[in-house]
Amino acid sequence: MRIRAAVLEQFGEPLKVTDLELAPPRSGEVLVRLVACGVCHTDMYSASGVDPSGYAPTVLGHEGAGVVEALGPDVKDLAVGDHVVTLFSPQCRECEHCRSERTNLCTAIRAQQNLGYLPDGTTRLSRDGQPVRHFMGTSTFATHTVMPEIALARVNPQAPLEAACLFACGLSTGIGAATSTAQVHEGSTVVVFGAGMVGLGAVVGARLQRAARIICVDLSEERLRMARHHGATDTWLGGEDTVERVLEETDGMGADYTIEATGLVAVMRQAVEAARMGWGLATMCGVAGKGETLDVIPRLLITGRRIAGSSFGGLKGRDQVPKLVDRYLAGEIDVDAFISHRITLEQVNEGFELMHRQDGIRSVISFT
Ligand SMILES: [Zn+2]
Numbered sequence: 401m402r403i404r405a406a407v408l409e410q411f412g413e414p415l416k417v418t419d420l421e422l423a424p425p426r427s428g429e430v431l432v433r434l435v436a437c438g439v440c441h442t443d444m445y446s447a448s449g450v451d452p453s454g455y456a457p458t459v460l461g462h463e464g465a466g467v468v469e470a471l472g473p474d475v476k477d478l479a480v481g482d483h484v485v486t487l488f489s490p491q492c493r494e495c496e497h498c499r500s501e502r503t504n505l506c507t508a509i510r511a512q513q514n515l516g517y518l519p520d521g522t523t524r525l526s527r528d529g530q531p532v533r534h535f536m537g538t539s540t541f542a543t544h545t546v547m548p549e550i551a552l553a554r555v556n557p558q559a560p561l562e563a564a565c566l567f568a569c570g571l572s573t574g575i576g577a578a579t580s581t582a583q584v585h586e587g588s589t590v591v592v593f594g595a596g597m598v599g600l601g602a603v604v605g606a607r608l609q610r611a612a613r614i615i616c617v618d619l620s621e622e623r624l625r626m627a628r629h630h631g632a633t634d635t636w637l638g639g640e641d642t643v644e645r646v647l648e649e650t651d652g653m654g655a656d657y658t659i660e661a662t663g664l665v666a667v668m669r670q671a672v673e674a675a676r677m678g679w680g681l682a683t684m685c686g687v688a689g690k691g692e693t694l695d696v697i698p699r700l701l702i703t704g705r706r707i708a709g710s711s712f713g714g715l716k717g718r719d720q721v722p723k724l725v726d727r728y729l730a731g732e733i734d735v736d737a738f739i740s741h742r743i744t745l746e747q748v749n750e751g752f753e754l755m756h757r758q759d760g761i762r763s764v765i766s767f768t
């Protein structure tokens with residue numbers, strides 16, 4: 401079928417919105433009609449060409465939500481008409497990692513996905529007979545996409561898809577860091593570094609876990625206002641004295657939990673140093689640049705601090721994204737407050753421009 405899609409043709413150049421050919425779903429795959437898709441930093445980062453593992457041409461986009469339109473052979477758990485959120489972090493429920501409670505990092509399709517292919521090593525996207533690769537296994541800057549069913553979470557059809565799509569990436573990453581990776585205890589003190597999508601999600605997660613004190617640190621007053629809206633009890637402008645300030649405010653002990661959501665290694669170091677002796681857990685969600693390293697004083701670890709890495713918030717997407725969507729519908733998560741701009745697919749480059757200027761938290765593409 402003919403689809404409309406935003407194609408990354410050349411690194412460092414604007415995306416080109418154009419017509420492509422999309423082949424029907426094969427074994428275990430599903431055709432999804434996109435209704436909404438968030439524009440994320442990861443898309444912009446890949447388009448810039450700074451990411452050494454990037455490839456082109458490809459259809460970007462990974463924060464999608466839509467409706468199942470057709471099923472390939474052997475699809476077990478989805479039906480036509482289901483509302484779905486796309487998962488760049490799939491859940492096959494069969495691999496060693498999926499069968500373990502200790503990780504959410506499914507290994508079933510990882511190798512092909514990283515290369516831009518669907519699990520059988522081919523693409524469904526093409527133009528003039530030439531293959532166009534799939535980005536993050538999702539390629540949701542498009543009117544339609546084909547994805548393996550293990551990378552789709554079926555969600556409550558009552559949820560507006562323009563809100564549900566935000567659970568495909570940053571929001572779930574932040575919430576899950578607090579609820580799943582750190583498993584924040586009730587009554588504890590949490591420091592969240594960064595108040596972008598992931599950091600604000602971590603504030604929400606800490607609130608859902610009933611933390612007593614949630615300190616959010618950022619450089620933008622406007623974002624700190626949003627952090628207060630989502631449940632931060634204290635908001636601080638970040639600086640070199642942040643660790644000192646955390647220690648002062650916690651009787652010299654440090655915070656029970658720190659969550660890093662900036663991707664800056666200097667801030668990661670602060671997150672480790674602000675964690676409490678004895679049991680402080682520093683959770684790293686931010687993605688640092690390739691080749692960068694984290695400087696940690698080993699004595700801090702000997703004295704009981706721990707560091708955890710968290711990808712997609714440690715969430716198993718097909719099981720847990722639907723539950724988060726239900727909590728949104730129950731009024732526990734104000735997803736709508738994250739949507740700052742609504743744009744069309746043709747305006748996708750303006751979405752990048754808004755993000756570049758740090759104007760708002762999320763632009764959402766509406767396909768209807
Ligand atoms: Zn993202």
Ligand SMILES: [Zn+2]
Nearest residue numbers: 492495498506
């Ligand atoms: Zn798996």
